Amino acid sequence: MSLLRTEKLHKSFGDTHAVDHVDFLVEQGEVLSLIGSNGAGKTTLVNLISGLLPPDSGKIFLQERDITFLSVYDRIKAGLARSFQLVNLFDQLTTLDNIALAIFARQEKTRQLTTLAENDDAVTHEALDVLDAFGLQNRWDMLAAGLAQGERKLLDVAVAYALRPRLLFLDEPTSGVSTRDKARIMDTITAVVRAGHITAVIIEHDMDVVFTYSDRIVVMHEGAILADGTPDAIRANDEVATTLLGKPATG
Amino acid sequence: MTPLVTASRTLKPLRLLLYVAPLVLLLLLVPYLMAPYQAYLLSYGLIMAIAALGFNLLMGYTGLLSFGHSAYFGVGAYTAALMVKYLHVTSMELFLVGGLLATLVVTALFGFICVRHTRIFFSILTLALSQVLWSLAYKFFWVTGGTDGLRVPTPSLLAGLVRATSLSYSGKIISYYYYVLACFLLSVALMWVIVHSPFGKALQAIRDNETRASFIGIRVQRYRWYAFMVSGLFTGLAGILWVPLNGLTTPDILWWPFSGKIVFFSILGGFRSFVGPLLGAVAFNYLETYAISATVYWQLVLGGVLVLLVLLMPTGLVGLLSRLAFVWKRAT
Numbered sequence: 001m002s003l004l005r006t007e008k009l010h011k012s013f014g015d016t017h018a019v020d021h022v023d024f025l026v027e028q029g030e031v032l033s034l035i036g037s038n039g040a041g042k043t044t045l046v047n048l049i050s051g052l053l054p055p056d057s058g059k060i061f062l063q064e065r066d067i068t069f070l071s072v073y074d075r076i077k078a079g080l081a082r083s084f085q086l087v088n089l090f091d092q093l094t095t096l097d098n099i100a101l102a103i104f105a106r107q108e109k110t111r112q113l114t115t116l117a118e119n120d121d122a123v124t125h126e127a128l129d130v131l132d133a134f135g136l137q138n139r140w141d142m143l144a145a146g147l148a149q150g151e152r153k154l155l156d157v158a159v160a161y162a163l164r165p166r167l168l169f170l171d172e173p174t175s176g177v178s179t180r181d182k183a184r185i186m187d188t189i190t191a192v193v194r195a196g197h198i199t200a201v202i203i204e205h206d207m208d209v210v211f212t213y214s215d216r217i218v219v220m221h222e223g224a225i226l227a228d229g230t231p232d233a234i235r236a237n238d239e240v241a242t243t244l245l246g247k248p249a250t251g
Numbered sequence: 252m253t254p255l256v257t258a259s260r261t262l263k264p265l266r267l268l269l270y271v272a273p274l275v276l277l278l279l280l281v282p283y284l285m286a287p288y289q290a291y292l293l294s295y296g297l298i299m300a301i302a303a304l305g306f307n308l309l310m311g312y313t314g315l316l317s318f319g320h321s322a323y324f325g326v327g328a329y330t331a332a333l334m335v336k337y338l339h340v341t342s343m344e345l346f347l348v349g350g351l352l353a354t355l356v357v358t359a360l361f362g363f364i365c366v367r368h369t370r371i372f373f374s375i376l377t378l379a380l381s382q383v384l385w386s387l388a389y390k391f392f393w394v395t396g397g398t399d400g401l402r403v404p405t406p407s408l409l410a411g412l413v414r415a416t417s418l419s420y421s422g423k424i425i426s427y428y429y430y431v432l433a434c435f436l437l438s439v440a441l442m443w444v445i446v447h448s449p450f451g452k453a454l455q456a457i458r459d460n461e462t463r464a465s466f467i468g469i470r471v472q473r474y475r476w477y478a479f480m481v482s483g484l485f486t487g488l489a490g491i492l493w494v495p496l497n498g499l500t501t502p503d504i505l506w507w508p509f510s511g512k513i514v515f516f517s518i519l520g521g522f523r524s525f526v527g528p529l530l531g532a533v534a535f536n537y538l539e540t541y542a543i544s545a546t547v548y549w550q551l552v553l554g555g556v557l558v559l560l561v562l563l564m565p566t567g568l569v570g571l572l573s574r575l576a577f578v579w580k581r582a583t
Binding site: 050052072073076077081082084088089090091092093097100101102104105106109110111112113114115116117118120159160163 | 441444445447448449450451452453455456458459460462463464465466467468469470474477481
């Protein structure tokens, strides 16, 4: 049984079919990269699955449960989590509080208003462990706004990871960071994700990152899926090479 | 937990106590150090500080600018006054129970409508709804006394332990000052816990990034509604405490300029901090009182202060004080 699948999922913006009757499949435990040129429909597909946008038609199933019309809240509770293309953090909270809040939300403790958040030792411990896993333990008391871009990217993913999701969508986790930081960020993310047995879908433009860290690659083009396969299969795919990688067809 | 985290968290309450204890002591000694009039004036300031505390939960911590907090202040005050008129209640504690219940009902209803919107739409809705209450108080004069208002004599305090009839004029002022001070300290402590609770952190998350907050599983609209009710309850409490001190309630406290005054408290003190609105409310109270006694153009003075504040001190009095403290620390 697949972890997630979509059935003829469709979304248009005016005359543009951003996601065009897409059947998309994610298997349990894999690290899948979703690639394609700008405007191919990658982010729209993730927005539809995560509940940020409603689809025009089609269905979304998480472990065969229809989640097409569930609220964002219910999708989070069902095991979906995501990070964003532009870093989305709670800038005026500390790094530790960013993570702790995700844990409080996961444990349904955010309604507590007569206990001090910092007195919950179990949550603080877990939050520090998450920061440790992402290499941010020395930044625990810094405001999120004060972190460097690479650290902000990591914290963005760490906040989603703290929800202990079954399926984690990462929208361009290495955009806007240096080449050296890219490897560090991806090494950290994939190590944490694989250790936690979390399935991850990564939207990424950097082909080195994609081919190095993915188990499977799905290529999107003009709202539809152009190709789907292992990194080697995608590398050898002429259609992908011409439309996406800009290489002349070998045949 | 790392030793650094543990050490920081142990020191925090101690550091807080170092600042708070002398202030509390000073407030306790006010009736002994100053004339009763100063205790009377400070009672007004502390009551307005409670209102500002409530307002700032929405403005500073949830990112919602309410222009209708006069409504909740007014509901608290009018409920106490109507309890006197129709039920002949003379107990402050009953005022508190009745006033807070009425405020809860009104904030639940108004909040349910308002939190569906944000930014200017939220502000306009809160303003419009407060004006509905103002017009009711103004027009239904056979119930509310219209512009003549409703009188509220000094009630008994602490379930009848302190009776107004057995006290001298200054005794009344001082006993009520301590009552207000106790309510103020409890309100500050409770609000401090609320903003540092998981709930308070969730509100700050909504303020900082609404989309991300919903993507970690916070029901944004529902939490705004809860915040709206808690905020209104604090402001309602201020209204209940204010009416016996003032002796009279009129529709003026439901009118929108009174909401503007509450906004002014936060801007004057600095809405980005917990202490700012408290300081702003007390400072505004003195500023208004002395401006009125000094000149007939007192509104011009207040307007000028507001313009200067926005232009020169956008972080308010707290921002100024922390900047001065920083300069002083560097110099020494």
